[in-house]
Structures are given as C-alpha cells and as structure tokens.
Amino acid sequence: MHFSKWQGCGNDFVLVDCFKENVDDFAAFAKQVCDRHYGIGGDGVLYVLPSDKADFRMRIFNTDGSEAEMCGNGIRCFARYLHDFGLTEKEAFTVETGAGILVPRLQLEAGKVTGVRVDMGEPVLEGEKIPVKGFGMDRVIEEDITVKGQDYKMTCVSMGNPHCVIFVDDAEAFPIHELGASFESHPAFPRKTNTEFVEVRDRQHVRMRVWERGAAVTLACGTGSCATGVAGVLTGRTDRKVEVELDGGKLMVEWDEATNHVFMTGPAELVFTGEIAY
Numbered sequence: 625m626h627f628s629k630w631q632g633c634g635n636d637f638v639l640v641d642c643f644k645e646n647v648d649d650f651a652a653f654a655k656q657v658c659d660r661h662y663g664i665g666g667d668g669v670l671y672v673l674p675s676d677k678a679d680f681r682m683r684i685f686n687t688d689g690s691e692a693e694m695c696g697n698g699i700r701c702f703a704r705y706l707h708d709f710g711l712t713e714k715e716a717f718t719v720e721t722g723a724g725i726l727v728p729r730l731q732l733e734a735g736k737v738t739g740v741r742v743d744m745g746e747p748v749l750e751g752e753k754i755p756v757k758g759f760g761m762d763r764v765i766e767e768d769i770t771v772k773g774q775d776y777k778m779t780c781v782s783m784g785n786p787h788c789v790i791f792v793d794d795a796e797a798f799p800i801h802e803l804g805a806s807f808e809s810h811p812a813f814p815r816k817t818n819t820e821f822v823e824v825r826d827r828q829h830v831r832m833r834v835w836e837r838g839a840a841v842t843l844a845c846g847t848g849s850c851a852t853g854v855a856g857v858l859t860g861r862t863d864r865k866v867e868v869e870l871d872g873g874k875l876m877v878e879w880d881e882a883t884n885h886v887f888m889t890g891p892a893e894l895v896f897t898g899e900i901a902y
C-alpha cells in the first residue's frame with residue numbers, strides 16, 4: 625500500500641489516500657503504522673476521503689487508534705497533499721471534518737507552497753459541549769482541577785476536539801511526561817482531553833508544550849495552539865493574534881473578533897512517500 629509521510633512543526637502523520645488505497649480498519653491500521661519500531665512511525669494517520677458536503681473529507685486517528693474530531697497540523701499536511709499530488713487545482717478548498725467544514729488556504733510564493741492558513745471555525749466554550757463535567761453551559765475559565773494531589777487552574781476550549789489549557793511559569797521545566805496522562809484521563813473529561821502547558825512570554829508570544837489525547841507528548845499541536853490562543857484572550861493574558869512557540873516549530877494563531885473564527889497559519893512538509901506491506 626502506498627502512503628506519504630508528512631510533518632507540521634514536527635507533529636508527524638502517515639497519510640493514506642482512500643481514493644486510491646483500501647483500508648478495512650482505520651483504527652487498527654493507525655495503531656499498526658504509527659509504531660516507530662514495527663511500523664512507519666507517526667503521531668497519527670490522516671485518511672483522504674470523498675465528501676458529499678465538501679470538496680474532501682479528512683479523518684484523523686491517533687497512535688492509540690482513537691479517532692479525533694480534528695487535527696490542526698494534520699489539516700495543513702492534508703491540504704498540501706491535495707495540492708502537491710494533483711487532487712485539486714484550487715489554492716483554497718473545503719474539508720469535512722469532525723469539527724465541521726473547514727477551509728485551508730495554501731500560501732504560495734512564486735508557485736511554491738510556503739505554508740497553509742486554516743480557518744479553524746469557531747471555538748466551543750460551553751462546558752458540556754467541550755465536554756467538561758460540572759459546568760453545564762458555563763465557560764470553563766481559570767477553574768480548579770486537581771491532578772496527583774496538586775491544584776491547577778484550567779481554561780477549557782474545544783476546536784472540535786477537547787483542550788485543557790494550563791498556564792505555567794516555566795513550560796520547559798513543567799513535568800509534562802509525569803503528569804500528562806493523568807490530565808488526559810482525568811474524570812472531568814468524559815472524552816478525555818488534550819492538555820497544553822503554556823508559558824506567556826508577552827501579549828503576542830507564548831511557549832507551549834502539549835500532551836495529546838491518544839498520542840502522548842508531541843512536538844506540536846495545531847488545535848492545541850488554537851485553544852491556547854483562545855484561552856490567552858479569555859484570561860486576559862494575550863492579544864487576539866499570538867505566536868505559539870512549540871517544541872517542533874512556531875504557529876501563528878488569530879482569534880478574529882468580527883467572525884469569531886480562529887485562524888492558524890504554519891508549515892506542512894512532505895518527509896517521504898513509500899510502500900508498506902498491508
């Protein structure tokens with residue numbers, strides 16, 4: 625089976641074009657090929673599918689085989705694949721996702737793709753829609769959460785997938801490997817959560833590290849960067865346009881006041897194409 629391998633800020637994905645390839649179990653295939661010893665290696669698998677609501681449909685599965693509603697770094701790679709591998713002539717197109725129909729737009733200079741800007745739609749802030757237990761339809765801003773006996777303040781945002789944003793003094797020093805799994809599976813989150821640990825450098829710059837639902841520590845998280853941008857505004861810490869510095873690179877996030885849409889801009893690169901026995 626043919627596949628292509630992509631990365632956006634070091635968040636890496638196996639991409640399978642289901643217009644050409646047949647996968648009978650998306651979850652099992654993702655678990656198999658994401659393994660960095662027995663498979664191709666990756667933080668997840670992106671499946672390219674037809675849609676009757678949009679130009680294309682993207683489904684994203686984590687390394688543990690769980691399906692996520694959306695993937696920000698993934699949709700940039702997805703968009704780049706569609707353009708570079710000739711599935712569309714358009715520079716902007718609609719993609720059906722679990723977070724609704726989203727619009728990636730390729731950024732081109734002299735015919736070369738320099739990045740992708742994605743309209744990620746509106747953030748979801750009502751507790752029970754994120755979902756987070758115990759807040760009804762209220763927002764979850766600087767609310768208490770206790771993990772391994774330690775109290776934290778969380779601000780929760782959904783970008784189609786759930787995010788728990790924790791502002792910390794030193795993102796580099798935060799024990800993300802020791803605590804990430806306990807946040808991910810905390811009983812407050814019926815569908816688990818991605819957790820972002822964020823150090824505010826100034827009103828336009830933050831440093832963020834992430835423990836992703838279903839994938840553990842990754843070098844970057846696009847939806848998590850969007851959630852970070854929204855949480856920064858909600859808590860009064862940052863402006864509506866912010867640069868998010870991740871382990872694997874930088875993303876620009878803007879929560880547009882007029883449309884209430886979040887825009888994310890960043891790179892998407894092909895690493896290699898290949899064949900895998902399947």
Ligand SMILES: N[C@H](CCC[C@H](N)C(=O)O)C(=O)O
Pocket residue numbers: 635667668684686691692693694695696697698785786818836837838839844845846847848
């Ligand atoms: N692990 C995430 C999906 C991938 C999101 C992330 N890689 C991104 O770039 O948004 C979840 O289960 O919600």
